[in-house]
Amino acid sequence: xxxxxxxxxxxxxxxxxxxxxxxxxxxxxxxxxxxxxxxxxxxxxxxxxxxxxxxxxxxxxxxxxxxxxxxxxxxxxxxxxxxxxxxxxxxxxxxxxxxxxxxxxxxxx
Numbered sequence: 001x002x003x004x005x006x007x008x009x010x011x012x013x014x015x016x017x018x019x020x021x022x023x024x025x026x027x028x029x030x031x032x033x034x035x036x037x038x039x040x041x042x043x044x045x046x047x048x049x050x051x052x053x054x055x056x057x058x059x060x061x062x063x064x065x066x067x068x069x070x071x072x073x074x075x076x077x078x079x080x081x082x083x084x085x086x087x088x089x090x091x092x093x094x095x096x097x098x099x100x101x102x103x104x105x106x107x108x109x
Contacts, residue, residue, distance in 0.1 A: 030109040031084035037072045041100040050076055053090045
């Protein structure tokens, strides 16, 4: 759509056509929040953390916990950078408060 407006320095009574440029916005880069296995954190606590901070139901949280246990790591969710960073902090903080060494990190998708 074109819009008519006066450009600075133009004589009164004259006008110019300015073309509206289409802006293309890129979606924000995404990050995976990954939980790492350890030999000390109880499986029940891992399921609890996944349910609480990643809004997963019990069965899904259990599946993710089992992947962490069997494969050494598993993706808990994919988020924008700020959200992923907050999730990592929440998980690590909850683990430390409960006395567990559970580790969580984020990686670019």
